[in-house]
Amino acid sequence: MSLQMDDSRPIFVQIAERIENDIIDGAMPEESQVPSTNQFAAFYQINPATAAKGVNLLVDLGILYKRRGIGMFVATGAKARLMEQRKEHFFEQYVVTMISEAKKLGITVDQLTDMIRRGESRHE
Amino acid sequence: MNRIRSVVHMHMKDRLGWFILPWVILGSSFVVNLGIAAYAEETITTGGLASIYIYMLVGGIVSLVQTYPFAVGFTMRRKDYVIGTLATMAGFSAYSAIVLMLLGAIEKETGWGVDLNFFHLGYLSEGNLLAQWWVHFGIMLNMLVGGFLISSIHRKFGKNGMFAFFIGISLILSVVIFLVSTNDGWDAIGRWLRDNPPTAAELSTYLFPLTVIFGFASHLLLRKAAV
Amino acid sequence: MNKVVEINGLTKKYKDQIAVNNVSFMLEANKIYGLLGRNGAGKTTIMHMITAQAFPTSGELKVFGENPYENNRVLTQLCFIKESQKYPDNYRVIDVLDVSSTFFPNWDREFAFALIEDFRLPLKRRVKKLSRGMLSAVGIIVGLASRAPVTIFDEPYLGLDAVARGLFYDRLLDDYAENPRTIVLSTHLIDEVSKLLEHVIVINSGEVILNEDAEELRGQASTVVGAAAKAEAFAMGRTIIHRESMGGLASVTFMGRLDAEDRRQAEELGLEIAPVSLQQLVVHLTKSNHKNKEAVSL
Structure with missing residues (x-):
């Protein structure tokens, strides 16, 4: 993953996305402590207020929670919830578009399933 | 008070300008004269002392150029800058005057073994030690603050402002001289000087209010001068 | 505050x-x-x-x-x-x-x-x-x-x-x-x-x-690239802060975020959408000689 933040999208969103990715791929296990706002700011060379906004976004969503005087932690069940969200997102972004594109090309659902199997075998 | 002390401290950091250069210049003038006096048969009296006075004038001009943009650039209040600078100049003149006074006293006793009058100069050195100190102090401080004023004019009004100022001064002087001449004033002045000859210390006292005016004028100019 | x-x-x-x-x-x-x-x-x-x-x-x-x-x-x-x-x-x-x-x-x-x-x-x-x-x-x-x-x-x-x-x-x-x-x-x-x-x-x-x-400001401006006429048509009514053209191609940068509907529309017109960084935005806003004041009312 690039260290650089993309300057054409809000950075706090990108911070939140990176934390989510780390939770999903296990780099940040549940109940583990998340780096502080200032650590994020220093690491990515971004404004601490922006980093805080990204972290707080996840607190509002219940992915992270705050322990007074200690810091931020990954909530239990956060990974499962994020996976669920990602799956939903995957469905909207890839499956729905794939089907609409397939319809244009006259591909039936059965043919589509075949194609997916073929793609999977190639992936292995 | 704290801020004024910071300004004094700022000036004192320029050791070369305040503590070394004036004595190097005066010292080299002294050494040259000492050499001449060693070869000369008769008593040598020289105006080499003027070198330190002129250095003061230049020093006054330069100190503003060097420190004003620095100090005000680092958000020093202008008033504190002016007061601190004038205090530095007064302190420096006081200490230098002590040195000159002592050197004059030594010279009076020894003539440096070669009969040289460098620090102890007839009219300027009349009176007791305190009077001699006051003469040196008055002249040096006037030179420093005068230089500071010239620099302030330049800072506030630029090059053209300086020209205008000096043209103005010479015009005023011309008018005064003209008025004195047309009213046969020179005789009166000459008579007054003969009847009440002022001592050098008295002249130094007359100089003092002028120095104070220079200081105030500098403050008024710098109050509204940009950096 | x-x-x-x-x-x-x-x-x-x-x-x-x-x-x-x-x-x-x-x-x-x-x-x-x-x-x-x-x-x-x-x-x-x-x-x-x-x-x-x-x-x-x-x-x-x-x-x-x-x-x-x-x-x-x-x-x-x-x-x-x-x-x-x-x-x-x-x-x-x-x-x-x-x-x-x-x-x-x-x-x-x-x-x-x-x-x-x-x-x-x-x-x-x-x-x-x-x-x-x-x-x-x-x-x-x-x-x-x-x-x-x-x-x-x-x-x-x-x-x-x-x-x-x-x-x-x-x-x-x-x-x-x-x-x-x-x-x-x-x-x-x-x-x-x-x-x-x-x-x-x-x-x-x-x-x-x-x-x-x-x-x-990040993502506040967008650029569309494509056939000049189509790009211009898409950008119509928006505050345009930058234009570049090469042959029949044009890239038009304007203020405002694009929603899903805008994106679909752009896609149908065969236009590509490119993000605009904060720096690009400021450069565009300060480059033009004419006043961009209206661009500021976000």
């Missing part, structure tokens, strides 16, 4: 030219601001007025609720590091630090010396003999170690290489996190600092043309 600087209708005229024209904005406590714009836009003049080094022709200026002019309650809380800062000729680096420690009440001596190590500055060398980059480093060190509640850096890194600039951003962020204060970074090199900024004020030809939260 704790306002540390309030500027209202500030104007600075020189003999035949208006350097700053009816500028209004405010700075809040403990934020990092970017004062952006091209060289000669009037940024430096504004900062000179905030620090009482230049005098406004008209308008209102309050720093910590007071007029900064000859006011020690205000001036002792300001530190302004400018590209053209003068130092006495006979000063060595150590003298600058020593004097600065008496000028700035919050001065942190240890921090200053740590920074000296970081930037590898020769303490005993005379400032006059320093390279341009080293001179910039002196300013950066004074600015950081002063810990002034309002610290302004005006083009602070002239002559500094990428490593030293990175060092500056690192130390700035570290120290800001521990000692929050209002910091103003004024520069025409926007790409490097944009991520440090919480709020952006863009000055063009002496006027404020943009005053916005940095995060709000």
Whole structure:
């Protein structure tokens, strides 16, 4: 993953996305402590207020929670919830578009399933 | 008070300008004269002392150029800058005057073994030690603050402002001289000087209010001068 | 909101030219601001007025609720590091630090010396003999170690290489996190600092043309690329801030985010959508000669 933040999208969103990715791929296990706002700011060379906004976004969503005087932690069940969200997102972004594109090309659902199997075998 | 002390401290950091250069210049003038006096048969009296006075004038001009943009650039209040600078100049003149006074006293006793009058100069050195100190102090401080004023004019009004100022001064002087001449004033002045000859210390006292005016004028100019 | 600087209708005229024209904005406590714009836009003049080094022709200026002019309650809380800062000729680096420690009440001596190590500055060398980059480093060190509640850096890194600039951003962020204060970074090199900024004020030809939260601005403009006629048609009715064309192709940049419907429409027209970075946005806004004021009403 690039260290650089993309300057054409809000950075706090990108911070939140990176934390989510780390939770999903296990780099940040549940109940583990998340780096502080200032650590994020220093690491990515971004404004601490922006980093805080990204972290707080996840607190509002219940992915992270705050322990007074200690810091931020990954909530239990956060990974499962994020996976669920990602799956939903995957469905909207890839499956729905794939089907609409397939319809244009006259591909039936059965043919589509075949194609997916073929793609999977190639992936292995 | 704290801020004024910071300004004094700022000036004192320029050791070369305040503590070394004036004595190097005066010292080299002294050494040259000492050499001449060693070869000369008769008593040598020289105006080499003027070198330190002129250095003061230049020093006054330069100190503003060097420190004003620095100090005000680092958000020093202008008033504190002016007061601190004038205090530095007064302190420096006081200490230098002590040195000159002592050197004059030594010279009076020894003539440096070669009969040289460098620090102890007839009219300027009349009176007791305190009077001699006051003469040196008055002249040096006037030179420093005068230089500071010239620099302030330049800072506030630029090059053209300086020209205008000096043209103005010479015009005023011309008018005064003209008025004195047309009213046969020179005789009166000459008579007054003969009847009440002022001592050098008295002249130094007359100089003092002028120095104070220079200081105030500098403050008024710098109050509204940009950096 | 704790306002540390309030500027209202500030104007600075020189003999035949208006350097700053009816500028209004405010700075809040403990934020990092970017004062952006091209060289000669009037940024430096504004900062000179905030620090009482230049005098406004008209308008209102309050720093910590007071007029900064000859006011020690205000001036002792300001530190302004400018590209053209003068130092006495006979000063060595150590003298600058020593004097600065008496000028700035919050001065942190240890921090200053740590920074000296970081930037590898020769303490005993005379400032006059320093390279341009080293001179910039002196300013950066004074600015950081002063810990002034309002610290302004005006083009602070002239002559500094990428490593030293990175060092500056690192130390700035570290120290800001521990000692929050209002910091103003004024520069025409926007790409490097944009991520440090919480709020952006863009000055063009002496006027404020943009005053916005940095995060709000990211993604605030979009570019579409494609057949000229189609791109123009798509951008119609939007505030266009930049146009480029090559043959029948055109790239049109305009203000405003695109929603899903816009994207679908663009796709149907065969247009490609490209994001616009904060830097590109500011460049576009300040490049055109015509006033972009209407672009600012986001």
